[in-house]
Amino acid sequence: MAKLKINYVNSKLQHNSTVLKYGMVILTIVLICVFLPKQPRFRYEFQKGKAWNHENLISPYNFAILKTKEELDKDKQQILKTVQPVYNLQISISKEQIDQFVTDIAEKWQASQLDTVETLHIEDYKDMGLALLNYIYNRGIISLNNRYQTKGKESDKLDPTESNYNFTLMNGNVAQQKNTADCFTIEMANNYISQTLAKSNKITHKAWLTEVLKNYVTVNLIYNETLTDKIEQTALANISTTRGMVQKGELIAERDKIINGETYQKLESLKKVFEDEAKISGNQNYVVLGQFLIVGLAMSLLMVFLFFFRRHIYNNNRLLLIIYIVIISMLGVLSWAIKIQIPSLYYIPYCGVPIIFRILFDTRVALNIHLLMVLVAALFVPNSYDFVFLQIMAGLVAIYSIKTMVKREQFLISSGLILATYIIAYIGLVLTRNGSFQNIYWNELIPFVVSVGLTLLAYPLIYAFEKLFGIVSDLTLMELTNSNSKLLRELSLKAPGTFQHSLQVANLAEAAIYKIGGNPLLIRAGALYHDIGKITNPLYFIENQKTGANPHEELTPEQSAQIIISHVLKGIEIARRNQLPEVVIDFIRTHHGTTKVDYFYNMFIKNNPEKLVDETIFHYPGPIPFSKETAVLMMADSVEAASRSLKEPTQQSISKLVDKIIEHKLMQKQFAKSNITMKDISDVSEIFKSMLMSIHHIRIDYDLNKKKEAN
Numbered sequence: 001m002a003k004l005k006i007n008y009v010n011s012k013l014q015h016n017s018t019v020l021k022y023g024m025v026i027l028t029i030v031l032i033c034v035f036l037p038k039q040p041r042f043r044y045e046f047q048k049g050k051a052w053n054h055e056n057l058i059s060p061y062n063f064a065i066l067k068t069k070e071e072l073d074k075d076k077q078q079i080l081k082t083v084q085p086v087y088n089l090q091i092s093i094s095k096e097q098i099d100q101f102v103t104d105i106a107e108k109w110q111a112s113q114l115d116t117v118e119t120l121h122i123e124d125y126k127d128m129g130l131a132l133l134n135y136i137y138n139r140g141i142i143s144l145n146n147r148y149q150t151k152g153k154e155s156d157k158l159d160p161t162e163s164n165y166n167f168t169l170m171n172g173n174v175a176q177q178k179n180t181a182d183c184f185t186i187e188m189a190n191n192y193i194s195q196t197l198a199k200s201n202k203i204t205h206k207a208w209l210t211e212v213l214k215n216y217v218t219v220n221l222i223y224n225e226t227l228t229d230k231i232e233q234t235a236l237a238n239i240s241t242t243r244g245m246v247q248k249g250e251l252i253a254e255r256d257k258i259i260n261g262e263t264y265q266k267l268e269s270l271k272k273v274f275e276d277e278a279k280i281s282g283n284q285n286y287v288v289l290g291q292f293l294i295v296g297l298a299m300s301l302l303m304v305f306l307f308f309f310r311r312h313i314y315n316n317n318r319l320l321l322i323i324y325i326v327i328i329s330m331l332g333v334l335s336w337a338i339k340i341q342i343p344s345l346y347y348i349p350y351c352g353v354p355i356i357f358r359i360l361f362d363t364r365v366a367l368n369i370h371l372l373m374v375l376v377a378a379l380f381v382p383n384s385y386d387f388v389f390l391q392i393m394a395g396l397v398a399i400y401s402i403k404t405m406v407k408r409e410q411f412l413i414s415s416g417l418i419l420a421t422y423i424i425a426y427i428g429l430v431l432t433r434n435g436s437f438q439n440i441y442w443n444e445l446i447p448f449v450v451s452v453g454l455t456l457l458a459y460p461l462i463y464a465f466e467k468l469f470g471i472v473s474d475l476t477l478m479e480l481t482n483s484n485s486k487l488l489r490e491l492s493l494k495a496p497g498t499f500q501h502s503l504q505v506a507n508l509a510e511a512a513i514y515k516i517g518g519n520p521l522l523i524r525a526g527a528l529y530h531d532i533g534k535i536t537n538p539l540y541f542i543e544n545q546k547t548g549a550n551p552h553e554e555l556t557p558e559q560s561a562q563i564i565i566s567h568v569l570k571g572i573e574i575a576r577r578n579q580l581p582e583v584v585i586d587f588i589r590t591h592h593g594t595t596k597v598d599y600f601y602n603m604f605i606k607n608n609p610e611k612l613v614d615e616t617i618f619h620y621p622g623p624i625p626f627s628k629e630t631a632v633l634m635m636a637d638s639v640e641a642a643s644r645s646l647k648e649p650t651q652q653s654i655s656k657l658v659d660k661i662i663e664h665k666l667m668q669k670q671f672a673k674s675n676i677t678m679k680d681i682s683d684v685s686e687i688f689k690s691m692l693m694s695i696h697h698i699r700i701d702y703d704l705n706k707k708k709e710a711n
Helices: 018-035 069-082 091-112 119-139 186-199 206-214 225-237 261-281 284-309 317-340 352-360 363-377 384-401 409-434 442-455 458-469 474-480 486-494 496-516 520-529 557-577 582-590 598-607 628-643 651-667 678-695 702-710
Strands: 063-066 086-089 166-171 174-179 221-223 242-246 251-253
Touching: 018 284, 018 317, 063 261, 069 225, 086 225, 091 119, 091 206, 119 186, 119 206, 186 206, 242 261, 251 261, 284 363, 317 352, 317 363, 317 458, 352 363, 352 384, 352 442, 352 458, 363 384, 384 409, 409 442, 458 474, 474 520, 486 496, 486 520, 496 520, 496 628, 496 678, 520 582, 520 628, 557 582, 557 598, 582 628, 628 651, 628 678, 651 678
Parallel strands: 086 166
Antiparallel strands: 063 242, 086 221, 166 174
16 A cells, blocks of 8 residues: 655654644534534435335324425416506606696797797697696506516517506505506607697697607606515415325325325425424434434544554644545535535535545545545435435545546546446436336436536645645656656756666666555656755766766765765755655655665775774665655665676576665665565565566577477
């Protein structure tokens, strides 16, 4: 199992507060219990169009049958059709317009210059205008409301003049029932004026007076929206929400029978009555206590799992905080969705949780948390078996589909597999219960599509968790292993031999870790950067030396050893300056462990046989490898470097070299703190031998073998 990728210093790991740890656990349990619905659960689960899988259900008492949403909507429409709009008669408007006409008529007459000789004729025009305006305003001028014009009509594209409706006219406190057909609209009033004047013989300038009067025609019946809405709300509030009764002892649902619309509504009504009575007669404190016990048990099991199998997570409060945040958030969203009654709970991207934990941690952590969360959610979701089955199946696929993160396209592949799992599982559930494709509601697949789309939001969340909590996920490691990154480009230019060596070490280590189990991306990143310190003095390392003088010839063995050893410390410095994660820096720190620079140590002994040796000068600072990945890298680094010195590489010489190097590391106890077994080391050795023979193009002499067989 791959070691968790965390950016921390090991010495700090043991100093996390135990009080804080368990305080977070208790707070998480309390918050989850706060989110959970508090009413007792109806013991039966059911769905319309599916079989009743319980024993025959007999009504325990009399209760009313609730109307369906469709029935209530229909009743509302019928009630609204009976409500008449309210209009207020504004006498002040008609008085103002008529008085203004009387005031303006003389001035308009003079300005028109229609008759300058017989000015007394203006009185005839005034009298005719007053008569028309008084008649029109007494009858009423209204602005038709399209809402009531089309109410109850088959089409909403009717001629407004043909779409009359009844209304209530308020004149002070006096109400009068009228119809819009008895009133004028502004257009109708103008037409009436024009037609009436056209028939009159009392005046000459009919068109002029028509145009003048149009300026004084306005609405005096004003729609009272507030009062109308109040009347409508009162009418709607009086709608009955029930229809019919179920008597005590009546059969409600029969075992294995399909739940039709009528039976479903009876079950919903019984559920509502049960929950309402439980709220009144039941003790809410007991409900909360039960939830606390169940959630507490689930969280305790999670902590036990982490304690026994993922101690490094258990000991790190920052990592526990990530787990608690995700769990609280997802259960909170699920509870909120139930409270507001969204059409389907499967819109919620539940599979985002195992994806987050799989990428941030590992498969077993993701699986355990996902199972516990699904089981807790089953406490308060409807049709809990379907929910649990679908979410567990989809969650398993989400975890397995990203077992090894190599390419980002795996996100889309994973999403496609999750969606396929949802669809297959849903169809399977329907077929096992109903035995017919006709009972499959294909529109119920839409929430799964939306959920899988929202699941992709898990990936930006992973990036946020990495930055906030110092975790290095496989996504970051993928970026680090890109050979076009700034630091690796610099290495390839300044120390090309070291760069090629690092690539070969990465290939060896990655192949070995695949064989024995571990994180291939982590070890590849560590291998590519493990010798980054050689950028400082590249020519002092043999793989970067061209033909010519060796700079070590001008130095003492002690000086040469210190330069060689310094590439570890320089590498750590460069890595931190370039903000490489600590988990990658661990490979730089441990790839030589506490071994000696044997070549210069032996040279010093040879040149100074009688001089005391300060061995610390020739030892790497360490520490020794403390994980399976760092141990494999140490072996790969030593083996690859030594294989370059073979003058005539053969199958036997390579095998002997690998065994000798690994045995030497074991004798020096370099793997004492790493989680690696002798079986793992043996497998790694075989992988190295096979790959090195391929690298050096070693082949078995088949012709020679044939000759031996012939003899």
